[in-house]
Amino acid sequence: MITVEHLTKRFRDTIAVNDLDFEVHPGVVTGFLGPNGSGKSTTMRIILGLDRPTKGQATVKGKRYAELRDPLHEVGALLDAKAIHPGRSARNHLRSLAASNRIPFSRVDEVLEFVGIASVANKKVGNFSLGMSQRLGIAGALLGDPEILLFDEPVNGLDPEGIRWIRDFFRSLANEGRTVFVSSHLMSEMAVSADQIVVIGRGKLITQGSIDELTASAKGSVFVRANNHQQLLNALRAKQGTVTEQNDDGLSVSDLSAEEIGQIAFDAGVVIYELTPQRASLEEVFMDLTSDSVEYGSTGVRRES
Amino acid sequence: MSRDVSLGSVVRSEWIKFRSVRSTVVGVVVTLFLTLGLGALVTVLTRLHWNVVTPLQRATFDPVSTSLVGVLFAQFAVGVIGSLFVTSEFSTGSIRTTLSAVPKRYELALGKLIVLVASMFVIGEVASFATFSIGQAIFSGVVPTASLSNSSVLRAVVFAGLYLTLLSVLAFSLGLLLRQSAACISVYVSILLIIPIIALFLPTSWQDDMRRFLPSEMGHAMISTASVPNNFGATTSLVVLVGYVAALFAVGVVVFTRRDA
Numbered sequence: 001m002i003t004v005e006h007l008t009k010r011f012r013d014t015i016a017v018n019d020l021d022f023e024v025h026p027g028v029v030t031g032f033l034g035p036n037g038s039g040k041s042t043t044m045r046i047i048l049g050l051d052r053p054t055k056g057q058a059t060v061k062g063k064r065y066a067e068l069r070d071p072l073h074e075v076g077a078l079l080d081a082k083a084i085h086p087g088r089s090a091r092n093h094l095r096s097l098a099a100s101n102r103i104p105f106s107r108v109d110e111v112l113e114f115v116g117i118a119s120v121a122n123k124k125v126g127n128f129s130l131g132m133s134q135r136l137g138i139a140g141a142l143l144g145d146p147e148i149l150l151f152d153e154p155v156n157g158l159d160p161e162g163i164r165w166i167r168d169f170f171r172s173l174a175n176e177g178r179t180v181f182v183s184s185h186l187m188s189e190m191a192v193s194a195d196q197i198v199v200i201g202r203g204k205l206i207t208q209g210s211i212d213e214l215t216a217s218a219k220g221s222v223f224v225r226a227n228n229h230q231q232l233l234n235a236l237r238a239k240q241g242t243v244t245e246q247n248d249d250g251l252s253v254s255d256l257s258a259e260e261i262g263q264i265a266f267d268a269g270v271v272i273y274e275l276t277p278q279r280a281s282l283e284e285v286f287m288d289l290t291s292d293s294v295e296y297g298s299t300g301v302r303r304e305s
Numbered sequence: 306m307s308r309d310v311s312l313g314s315v316v317r318s319e320w321i322k323f324r325s326v327r328s329t330v331v332g333v334v335v336t337l338f339l340t341l342g343l344g345a346l347v348t349v350l351t352r353l354h355w356n357v358v359t360p361l362q363r364a365t366f367d368p369v370s371t372s373l374v375g376v377l378f379a380q381f382a383v384g385v386i387g388s389l390f391v392t393s394e395f396s397t398g399s400i401r402t403t404l405s406a407v408p409k410r411y412e413l414a415l416g417k418l419i420v421l422v423a424s425m426f427v428i429g430e431v432a433s434f435a436t437f438s439i440g441q442a443i444f445s446g447v448v449p450t451a452s453l454s455n456s457s458v459l460r461a462v463v464f465a466g467l468y469l470t471l472l473s474v475l476a477f478s479l480g481l482l483l484r485q486s487a488a489c490i491s492v493y494v495s496i497l498l499i500i501p502i503i504a505l506f507l508p509t510s511w512q513d514d515m516r517r518f519l520p521s522e523m524g525h526a527m528i529s530t531a532s533v534p535n536n537f538g539a540t541t542s543l544v545v546l547v548g549y550v551a552a553l554f555a556v557g558v559v560v561f562t563r564r565d566a
């Protein structure tokens with residue numbers, strides 16, 4: 001279990017993390033979602049005791065990271081796959097990590113085998129592709145067989161096969177009762193791999209909960225096809241409905257339920273051919289949630305929230 | 306149950322890191338090459354020119370420091386070894402992985418220090434005993450030689466190795482403070498080369514008072530059998546140098562512990 005309480009981190013002139021509160025529980029995969037520069041990596045660094053919070057705290061199993069007795073047995077983390085000395089072999093890199101926590105070297109060969117890079121174990125890490133480095137980083141996180149795992153954007157650089165492998169792998173770690181905390185800036189990725197999500201924007205918590213709750217709470221719309229679209233449109237507008245899309249096929253209506261639309265159409269004497277509630281995709285939910293807090297918008301204009 | 310992470314396990318881990326990169330291997334080869342190569346060069350030249358050396362020069366000639374002079378060049382190589390041992394962790398970002406395995410930063414710094422001191426002591430002593438022996442062999446028959454059975458000779462040779470060890474720790478401590486390899490090595494070279502040159506422009510009386518505090522002058526005193534004019538004696542030099550290095554290391558550890566990694 002990871003607990004983040006009133007966490008704030010200021011770098012000279014930027015507030016990277018702003019009064020953040022959330023918990024990450026065992027047995028599920030928790031996605032940590034936010035646009036670029038929203039403070040995900042900073043939060044993870046603070047959890048690992050690498051950066052000192054300006055205010056608040058982050059604890060792992062109720063303790064600050066530096067107080068953990070056997071860090072690699074308790075927490076495994078992968079922050080940046082390329083942050084390894086390029087001149088060292090994969091095996092020596094893992095052996096140095098293992099030695100620091102009294103993990104037997106046989107475990108190094110086991111994890112190398114498990115992530116599928118045993119054949120290049122004696123090659124210099126500097127020659128590794130990003131995908132191979134990611135696998136090496138995951139091997140490092142698994143060394144101590146920890147209960148809690150943190151991964152910062154782990155699917156970066158993986159091929160489709162690798163992405164599927166890592167999703168199944170996270171799932172199996174969670175099924176074993178471990179705490180799995182994975183950051184991403186892609187909602188679509190989280191939609192398929194996470195159970196719970198924590199969404200942040202500009203360092204602030206936007207929402208947290210299960211993926212299902214989040215989609216359910218999202219504004220949906222209803223697609224209507226009728227015999228007279230113009231007449232229906234007028235009737236809906238009179239009842240505060242918002243028509244978001246109109247074409248020859250039909251209308252997309254938000255702010256009104258299917259039942260309300262049916263009643264309005266009936267009262268207006270319009271014949272309905274089709275009435276389909278549509279759930280917002282998670283991607284839409286995410287865009288909607290974070291639209292006010294995108295740090296680096298593509299328009300180049302910084303929007304104030 | 307004892308903790309899995311202890312100073313001993315950190316030392317084992319850091320030893321694997323220290324020996325598994327090329328920069329260490331190259332650094333050690335260069336250290337030996339500079340100590341032995343320059344030692345051989347200087348002793349051969351001394352032997353060839355011995356017949357034109359004045360009686361006064363002969364009277365103050367020190368066969369020990371002459372044969373150990375390569376150490377004053379090898380100090381740059383051990384500085385590179387010491388600084389890269391820590392700055393490479395910052396430049397590659399691997400310091401974050403290291404600290405997630407060893408979160409107590411003083412423990413990490415101490416572990417690295419032990420590995421550095423132990424290995425540089427062995428390399429420094431091997432280099433200084435070897436260059437001393439080669440130098441005396443080159444001198445023999447023509448130039449007066451010194452023997453290790455003389456305690457002040459033995460002291461100078463042992464101190465030469467210690468000087469190299471201490472300077473690698475000086476550079477390492479600068480690395481903890483400055484984090485960047487280039488900045489660290491520049492400052493290190495400035496301390497050894499540039500400050501003594503600046504000192505040359507000071508009034509002579511100041512120079513005489515000041516020079517003995519320069520690490521390079523302490524090195525000179527440490528590898529000599531006789532006392533060097535205006536310098537501390539060999540043992541005082543060693544003690545002051547240990548003081549410098551310990552103070553800088555302590556500051557380095559405090560800064561390293563406080564700053565974000």
Ligand SMILES: Nc1ncnc2c1ncn2[C@@H]1O[C@H](COP(=O)(O)OP(=O)(O)OP(=O)(O)O)[C@@H](O)[C@H]1O
Nearest residue numbers: 011014016034035036037038039040041042043185
């Ligand atoms: N060491 C630092 N010094 C100064 N500013 C920093 C530092 N680290 C992060 N920041 C700033 O803090 C903010 C949050 O950065 P962070 O890297 O945590 O975001 P992120 O959510 O991980 O983004 P991304 O999706 O791009 O990885 C950014 O504005 C960044 O510029």
Ligand SMILES: [Mg+2]
Nearest residue numbers: 040041042152
């Ligand atoms: Mg990031």
